[in-house]
Amino acid sequence: MTGLLTHRRAPDEPGAGSGTGSGAHGAGLLARAALRRDRVLVAVWLVVLTGLVYASAAATPGLYPDERSRIEAAEALTSSAAVVALYGPITDPTSLGELAMTKLTVLYAVAVAVLGLVLVRRHTRTEEERGLTELLGSTAIGPSAPLAAAVGLAWGVSVVVGVLAAVADVAGGLPLAGSLLFGASWAGMGLVGAGLGAVTCQLSASSRTAAGLASGALGVLYALRVAADVGPAPLAFLGWLSPFGWQTRLQAWSDPRPWVLLLHLGTAVGLVVLAVVLRRRRDLGSGLLAERPGAAEAGASLSGVVGLTWHQHRSALAWWTVAVAGWGMLLGAITPGVGDLLDTDAGRTMLQALGGEGALQDALVSAVLALVGVGIGAWAVVVVARAGADERSGRTEALLSTATARGRLVGVTVVLALAGSAWLLLVAGCGLALGGAVAGATLSGSVWWAGLAYLPAVAVVTGLAVLLWALSPGWAPGGWAVLVGCLLLDLLADLLDLPSGISELSPYAHVAAVPVQTVDPLSSLVLALVAAALLGVAWVRLLTRDIG
């Protein structure tokens, strides 16, 4: 920490931006301060992303030892339009690296882009909204310094992600040249994501709206690539309009086109230049999209703490619903193609032993639900973290100085976390069932409500998050650490052959693999009781501790 905030005077180089009034003087200092604040966030993302790359690279040679098995797997993957829509095409079916990185090349690259975007937003619009930039703007830093610092940080982290991904690939046994190109393509996605964040944060004065615009842009870019990859041939050019399309068109593993990386770089630089131009054209604290005037009087629904909480979360819940339903339907639509993956003599024998193709499709659904169950835990964490942020900002103080009982505020928060999660789990199951039905899958009827089996596990995560909030409002975001811990335990339990005593620390380890297995009422009850106990302790603490 020593020296971090020590101002180092830049050498007086001739023409080093002095006196232009639009310089980025002080950006290095800000970037270092930002990195220090983000060290946990960045470290967690790096560990998770690198771990996923290494696990995928290391596991694939064992699954597909010879070229014939790889070709079969690749052809099975590309024969399903839904798989191609999700992961992108496989350009060389003989390539081990391409098969190993199928999910990571396009789909998981979204996470890298989001990382770049999140880092930029945190240190530009979010801080501007909170008034911190105003304070900084009064010091001897250039007006573009906060933007430059945020982009610099995000770009630096992106490059580190790329390097680590390449190292993880090589360590996992994949060829060096392909690993380097793959790593570079991930870094490129981070650069573009940061550029996208820089632009959207100039457009709106609200950081939430900026996040919405950026997510929408990512969605559109992903959809362009999907249309190019699975649509009719005349649409193929659309893939060149989307960074997600460039990921497979780079052909990192065989017959590579390294110049595609220049598209990432050029786009990222172009977006940042655009952001700087937009920044210069607006005032501090304002956006380029005009704020519409709102209602002068509150509607009837905004009448109490229930109405207020609902008002604060309803649009987020609507977006979650759309996203979960969309992913559910997409993954449901993939299920009919899964039988082709095992289209070998041994595979067919195994298939019969499992109970036919329907059972195999159910198995895929259960694997998807296991991940969706963890993902929907994020809803509960978001709700509880928001409650903690409200308390830290003083909004809870304003609320509790009215005739609002503390118990009611806590109760509403817990109910919204749990009921919202239950709703989303139901939506996920329905999406899978609907997508499967449309694509002609033969799933068991229980898929519609199978997601609800994960509710007790989500309740335990909620209980832990609320307990952290109860201990101290600043700890409420610790729910994210709980969730990441569960995810890592679930993902790494088999890969690292963890002892069951450790892997079963995750509440998700105690949920039956619905719809293949039936729900075990006893373990559900135990999870529910654990959640109730956690919430009970948190409740007592929240009703008796100081607020703020």
Next chain:
Amino acid sequence: MRDVSETALHVQGLVKSFGRSRALDGLDLEVAAGEVHGFLGPNGAGKSTTLRCLLGLLRADAGNVQVLGLDPWRDTVPLHRRLAYVPGDVTLWPRLTGGETIDLLLRLRGVVPAPGRRAELLERFALDPTKRAGTYSKGNRQKVALVAAFAADVDLLLLDEPTSGLDPLMEHEFGVCLAEHAARGTAVLLSSHILAEVEHLAQRVTIVRDGRTVLSGSLEDLRGLRRTRVRARISGTSEGLAGLAGLGGLGGLAGVHDLVVGAPGADAGGAAPEVEVTLAVEPEALPGVLAALAAAGVHGIECGPPSLEQLFLDQYRVSS
């Protein structure tokens, strides 16, 4: 309905620690019903912590706290129906408009504003209710909280440095609103380090420092206890002036403080030099001071009660 003899606030020996730091260390505070009470102290004296204890947001470690006859920690909700609070640093829900926030806060308190009162206050405070709170300045956020607090009659107003973001015009409007509520019998606890504001609005004040009550009383009592400021212009001989500052003159009188004798002006015309003398004097020493000034050849004098500012400074000087 309102019991006039009732004490709005009764705080005795209030102690509150955060970890090792003792924010409140035996604070006493007494506010009568219908009284506007100034709550004075420098930053970090424990004013906001006291207000949070009065609201039941913080739990007192020791001491007796009664607000409108209720225990704020146990009877939080019934108590909060009868009061309104304006925090020192108003944070609002960024996506709600000012108008929505005002209605929400009123509904959360379970009160219904008199017809037209809300619109009138919006007009008086020049607040646009259609803007989202995220775009409001500090002053405008404060206005939202003030309109919500003033829109309905309550028994007690707790105001934590309520005018720190307001311009002088709005500050005046705030004073008028406060006076209206006080006339209707609302007790007001007005925390501030802006002494002039309290001086105009409050009948009684309590001065706190380091979590302890330093002084409490009506403004008249406090002024009566303290000194008179005197500013005099004197023209006399150099010897006389020298004697004035010396032991034989003002400097030797008990009860004279802060004596400053200006340097004689170098008058080119050769007339008697003129100097300005300022001092603070306790009431019993006043005759001696006037006699000494008359002897020295006074030809202009201003006397006045000490401003709260001086009172405040004196108080700190004595206790530190």
